[in-house]
Amino acid sequence: xxxxxxxxxxxxxxxxxxxxxxxxxxxxxxxxxxxxxxxxxxxxxxxxxxxxxxxxxxxxxxxxxxxxxxxxxxxxxxxxxxxxxxxxxxxxxxxxxxxxxxxxxxxxxxxxxxxxxxxxxxxxxxxxxxxxxxxxxxxxxxxxxxxxxxxxxxxxxxxxxxxxxxxxxxxxxxxxxxxxxxxxxxxxxxxxxxxxxxxxxxxxxxxxxxxxxxxxxxxxxxxxxxxxxxxxxxxxxxxxxxxxxxxxxxxxxxxxxxxxxxxxxxxxxxxxxxxxxxxxxxxxxxxxxxxxxxxxxxxxxxxxxxxxxxxxxxxxxxxxxxx
Amino acid sequence: xxxxxxxxxxxxxxxxxxxxxxxxxxxxxxxxxxxxxxxxxxxxxxxxxxxxxxxxxxxxxxxxxxxxxxxxxxxxxxxxxxxxxxxxxxxxxxxxxxxxxxxxxxxxxxxxxxxxxxxxxxxxxxxxxxxxxxxxxxxxxxxxxxxxxxxxxxxxxxxxxxxxxxxxxxxxxxxxxxxxxxxxxxxxxxxxxxxxxxxxxxxxxxxxxxxxxxxxxxxxxxxxxxxxxxxxxxxxxxxxxxxxxxxxxx
Numbered sequence: 184x185x186x187x188x189x190x191x192x193x194x195x196x197x198x199x200x201x202x203x204x205x206x207x208x209x210x211x212x213x214x215x216x217x218x219x220x221x222x223x224x225x226x227x228x229x230x231x232x233x234x235x236x237x238x239x240x241x242x243x244x245x246x247x248x249x250x251x252x253x254x255x256x257x258x259x260x261x262x263x264x265x266x267x268x269x270x271x272x273x274x275x276x277x278x279x280x281x282x283x284x285x286x287x288x289x290x291x292x293x294x295x296x297x298x299x300x301x302x303x304x305x306x307x308x309x310x311x312x313x314x315x316x317x318x319x320x321x322x323x324x325x326x327x328x329x330x331x332x333x334x335x336x337x338x339x340x341x342x343x344x345x346x347x348x349x350x351x352x353x354x355x356x357x358x359x360x361x362x363x364x365x366x367x368x369x370x371x372x373x374x375x376x377x378x379x380x381x382x383x384x385x386x387x388x389x390x391x392x393x394x395x396x397x398x399x400x401x402x403x404x405x406x407x408x409x410x411x412x413x414x415x416x417x418x419x420x421x422x423x424x425x426x427x428x429x430x431x432x433x434x435x436x437x438x439x440x441x442x443x444x445x446x447x448x449x450x451x452x453x454x455x456x457x458x459x460x461x462x463x464x465x466x467x468x469x470x471x472x473x474x475x476x477x478x479x480x481x482x483x484x485x486x487x488x489x490x491x492x493x494x495x496x497x498x499x500x501x502x503x504x505x506x
Numbered sequence: 507x508x509x510x511x512x513x514x515x516x517x518x519x520x521x522x523x524x525x526x527x528x529x530x531x532x533x534x535x536x537x538x539x540x541x542x543x544x545x546x547x548x549x550x551x552x553x554x555x556x557x558x559x560x561x562x563x564x565x566x567x568x569x570x571x572x573x574x575x576x577x578x579x580x581x582x583x584x585x586x587x588x589x590x591x592x593x594x595x596x597x598x599x600x601x602x603x604x605x606x607x608x609x610x611x612x613x614x615x616x617x618x619x620x621x622x623x624x625x626x627x628x629x630x631x632x633x634x635x636x637x638x639x640x641x642x643x644x645x646x647x648x649x650x651x652x653x654x655x656x657x658x659x660x661x662x663x664x665x666x667x668x669x670x671x672x673x674x675x676x677x678x679x680x681x682x683x684x685x686x687x688x689x690x691x692x693x694x695x696x697x698x699x700x701x702x703x704x705x706x707x708x709x710x711x712x713x714x715x716x717x718x719x720x721x722x723x724x725x726x727x728x729x730x731x732x733x734x735x736x737x738x739x740x741x742x743x744x745x746x747x748x749x750x751x752x753x754x755x756x
Contacts, residue, residue: 193668253672256637256647279633281667284625285649285683288637291602297719298601300633313723318630319523324726325630331719337633367646367680371662371673381669387755411756429652429687430666435519435628436543437686444755455519461728465753467745468734478734483748487739499746503756 187272209239225251236352260289296333320458385414394449398426403493434459452477514542544624584703585695596713605638652687
């Protein structure tokens with residue numbers, strides 16, 4: 184018996200969501216009175232792997248093969264399933280992010296283990312194994328039972344506090360029975376945004392809507408985001424108009440984000456938009472229309488013209504940063 | 507070459523969600539049903555590929571798992587341009603059942619080329635059916651697909667990653683799990699399409715025998731939140747102070 188957590192890496196590095204997942208795995212293992220095993224695929228240094236030990240990982244299985252630098256859903260999920268069987272994993276955990284969503288369903292089928300995706304916390308009960316998850320794009324929650332002995336979960340972001348739990352780590356190198364020819368996906372090239380905070384990782388997000396009136400008015404949004412170390416985002420009409428790239432679209436059909444602070448500027452707050460940001464810890468709304476629905480979701484609001492308010496906020500943040 | 511598009515039937519995204527029977531069932535009364543938004547984008551991209559004479563896509567089929575009540579949605583997909591449709595006659599209890607039913611049907615296809623599935627459904631947000639279907643069919647799957655081009659018998663894919671995009675080359679058969687960006691805007695059926703859709707084949711097939719792996723036992727609506735604290739527009743700077751000292755997020 185074990186809880187097996189699949190730990191994605193980004194060019195050999197882990198990030199906050201990785202430590203969240205280890206913390207969750209640790210708490211779950213405690214609840215199930217079993218131990219936790221972490222699986223890492225692709226080259227990651229021993230130093231980086233050891234960081235997971237600060238959050239409760241005691242045994243890490245690593246496949247350092249460079250073939251695993253490019254995500255191939257079929258090969259990755261095969262290796263995860265093999266390891267899950269080898270270690271007798273009862274629960275297999277993923278983050279509810281691009282890779283987790285790509286792999287968990289395949290692992291679920293290959294192990295015939297029921298899947299709950301986007302779990303928002305520890306099980307409400309262990310028998311039956313019941314989890315809470317968001318449904319209807321964040322407009323409500325469901326309680327879902329997994330009926331099989333083996334279980335697969337993906338964990339929604341910000342569902343558990345990162346908790347330190349230091350101890351020694353045992354690292355085991357595993358060589359799966361996989362050849363280069365098994366990889367069916369060939370990477371041609373990769374484009375990465377440089378020098379910008381990644382939207383899905385950001386603690387603070389400054390987002391603009393149609394109320395900004397023109398793509399030429401994005402200067403103050405970007406300046407405020409820069410000063411706050413925030414990522415920039417936008418509403419759907421703005422990305423549909425081509426004012427901003429589609430990667431910035433937050434909302435039901437765009438990116439679902441959960442920052443500590445979401446600042447919505449000139450966004451009226453359609454239900455589909457709020458679905459993508461409702462997990463934010465705090466929401467600020469700036470809008471000329473005092474009846475805009477965004478104020479119902481917001482914690483702080485200002486009614487007025489963004490082009491007048493933003494420069495004042497920028498000034499205030501500069502003063503804050505200077506003091 | 508044929509593209510198969512998996513189609514989900516979901517409540518219109520502006521639906522005010524309610525539950526009945528002691529919060530164990532979704533209240534479908536008065537709900538407008540639509541094509542799952544990502545599936546609609548997938549279908550749109552499939553139609554663009556078929557219309558592009560530079561490649562060899564000659565057919566677009568849609569497949570859905572659902573009761574008779576899903577037929578208006580299927581007809582809409584046919585009106586947008588799909589050539590034919592299959593409905594597996596069952597209300598699936600979970601993603602596994604839906605994927606299993608589609609796989610059982612598609613295994614009978616003479617040759618499988620390309621399957622499109624939306625990244626998730628806007629109702630249960632399982633984000634699972636596409637990946638499960640690929641595993642059941644033993645074909646490669648690519649997730650987070652925001653661009654799809656054909657090049658002979660290979661596929662050129664843009665896959666979104668955190669903070670970037672990868673460009674991949676993949677052989678067929680394959681299954682693409684698509685999201686935002688795959689097509690610019692969903693197509694709206696034209697009157698001619700609506701007329702033609704009535705005559706297009708919609709095959710209803712009986713379900714295979716399979717048990718669900720999970721079960722939803724209840725729903726909860728989110729709790730109410732405290733009202734928004736309004737800050738006077740002439741004192742906008744106060745916001746930064748509140749965020750720093752009250753919310754403690756700066």
